[in-house]
Amino acid sequence: MSFQVGSIDRTFRDELEMACNVDLDQCWECGKCTGGCTTAHNMDYTPRKIIQLIRIGAVKTLMSCNTPWVCVSCRLCVDRCPAGIDIPRIMDYLREKSLAIKDHGPGVDDIILFHKLLLEEVYKRGRVSETALALKFNMQTGQYFKDAGLGQKLLRKGKISPFSSKVRDLNKVRSFFKQEPDRREV
Amino acid sequence: MDVAYYPGCSAHMMAREYDQSARLVCRQLDLNLQEIDDWNCCGASSAHSFDRLLAANLGARNLALAGQMNTGCVTSPCPCCFIALKTASLELKENEELRGVFEAGGTSSHEIKVTHLLQLLTEEVGLDSITSRVTHRLSGLKLAAYYGCLTRPARIVGFDDPEQPVSLDLLLEGLGAQTVTWSHKAECCGGALAQARTDIVLDLCGEILEAARQAGASAIVAACPLCQINLDTRQQAIQARNGTEFNLPVVYFTQLMGLAFGFSPRSLGFNRLLTDPSPILQTLK
Numbered sequence: 528m529s530f531q532v533g534s535i536d537r538t539f540r541d542e543l544e545m546a547c548n549v550d551l552d553q554c555w556e557c558g559k560c561t562g563g564c565t566t567a568h569n570m571d572y573t574p575r576k577i578i579q580l581i582r583i584g585a586v587k588t589l590m591s592c593n594t595p596w597v598c599v600s601c602r603l604c605v606d607r608c609p610a611g612i613d614i615p616r617i618m619d620y621l622r623e624k625s626l627a628i629k630d631h632g633p634g635v636d637d638i639i640l641f642h643k644l645l646l647e648e649v650y651k652r653g654r655v656s657e658t659a660l661a662l663k664f665n666m667q668t669g670q671y672f673k674d675a676g677l678g679q680k681l682l683r684k685g686k687i688s689p690f691s692s693k694v695r696d697l698n699k700v701r702s703f704f705k706q707e708p709d710r711r712e713v
Numbered sequence: 714m715d716v717a718y719y720p721g722c723s724a725h726m727m728a729r730e731y732d733q734s735a736r737l738v739c740r741q742l743d744l745n746l747q748e749i750d751d752w753n754c755c756g757a758s759s760a761h762s763f764d765r766l767l768a769a770n771l772g773a774r775n776l777a778l779a780g781q782m783n784t785g786c787v788t789s790p791c792p793c794c795f796i797a798l799k800t801a802s803l804e805l806k807e808n809e810e811l812r813g814v815f816e817a818g819g820t821s822s823h824e825i826k827v828t829h830l831l832q833l834l835t836e837e838v839g840l841d842s843i844t845s846r847v848t849h850r851l852s853g854l855k856l857a858a859y860y861g862c863l864t865r866p867a868r869i870v871g872f873d874d875p876e877q878p879v880s881l882d883l884l885l886e887g888l889g890a891q892t893v894t895w896s897h898k899a900e901c902c903g904g905a906l907a908q909a910r911t912d913i914v915l916d917l918c919g920e921i922l923e924a925a926r927q928a929g930a931s932a933i934v935a936a937c938p939l940c941q942i943n944l945d946t947r948q949q950a951i952q953a954r955n956g957t958e959f960n961l962p963v964v965y966f967t968q969l970m971g972l973a974f975g976f977s978p979r980s981l982g983f984n985r986l987l988t989d990p991s992p993i994l995q996t997l998k
Contacts, residue, residue: 565901569913597913600758601901602865606875615866622762634910641909642759649760649771653753655722664908677946684985686727694753703770
């Protein structure tokens with residue numbers, strides 16, 4: 528991508544730095560975040576490049592790349608960053624901001640769907656049933672037989688069950704949601 | 714000692730043997746785990762990915778409920794739940810408005826000590842107390858202590874070393890087992906991507922299993938439901954794909970503590986593991 532130094536729009540960067548309590552001038556591009564990153568090899572842009580993209584105001588690229596969604600929040604990057612830049616928080620910020628974007632590339636829509644279904648469980652029951660979550664995910668993605676053999680084994684071992692507990696004070700839990708989770712957006 | 718206990722969703726379902734064995738060994742150590750009444754899900758990776766305030770609120774409600782129990786300390790066996798609680802606790806310290814919403818009597822929600830179960834056992838109970846209860850030493854076992862992301866980020870967790878953690882190794886050695894030096898003790902298993910991006914998790918877990926095998930371990934010891942579930946339940950798929958026979962049982966550290974304290978494998982839920990644990994159980998006979 529080409530850009531001109533004089534024409535960089537700092538708005539996005541300023542807002543991000545404020546919200547995440549980070550100062551990107553402190554990044555000296557050493558790449559330790561990326562060297563240790565669990566899923567860097569699956570990312571469109573590695574964490575080090577993400578910092579650069581924020582610095583040059585490449586908002587469109589940041590909003591559409593798969594990086595924040597493939598990030599597993601293992602938080603290794605922030606521990607290894609010599610400047611202590613809170614990259615996991617930046618990833619959270621990018622996810623929140625790019626949630627409404629449709630085209631994140633292959634494999635990302637499924638990740639977003641999974642998060643939405645999980646939060647839907649929290650909204651409905653206050654707790655998550657792994658069984659219900661896995662079944663809903665497979666139905667929604669049309670993978671009716673995904674992990675079916677594994678599921679049978681887990682059932683035999685008593686590791687999964689169709690029954691799950693529920694929070695009594697559900698209204699309180701639901702009041703934390705800005706709106707009812709809606710998976711139809713995906 | 715009374716401790717508020719936050720099991721988390723996995724401990725009620727996929728990781729029931731973790732919960733079961735944790736309760737048994739804690740009782741043996743005079744730790745009274747009192748489950749927080751009406752606790753809610755911490756929101757896992759999903760809540761903080763979508764809405765930071767939602768994650769803080771979900772954690773804050775659990776902390777407020779724990780505060781009413783006046784134990785001064787809350788513990789969770791799950792690192793994800795633990796990090797979520799601890800993050801919410803820090804958020805409450807900083808955010809006066811949020812704190813106001815959740816003050817409900819008892820210990821103030823941001824003043825409760827938040828610990829992971831491994832931390833509680835090694836720091837509060839102590840290795841000496843634990844080893845003094847050992848009746849069946851785990852001699853002959855060569856174990857790979859696996860921490861995953863438990864100790865990260867250091868500034869939130871504040872426990873053990875983020876790069877070279879040792880607490881679990883020391884605990885297992887205290888039970889009489891031998892631990893191996895290996896490269897992947899603090900590498901991530903891929904966590905919550907198991908469902909949506911199984912391919913990534915198979916890659917990551919394959920590397921972890923291979924590292925443990927090369928180090929000569931006869932089992933991997935986990936302190937996290939997600940780690941245990943990924944390494945155990947995906948092992949056959951990885952074996953089929955990589956053509957390597959691992960057959961590495963992946964057990965919870967509380968299950969091994971239980972064995973060393975003299976409990977039966979069945980009471981500790983060894984029968985619920987997918988990868989057959991009988992080779993390691995036979996070593997102990």
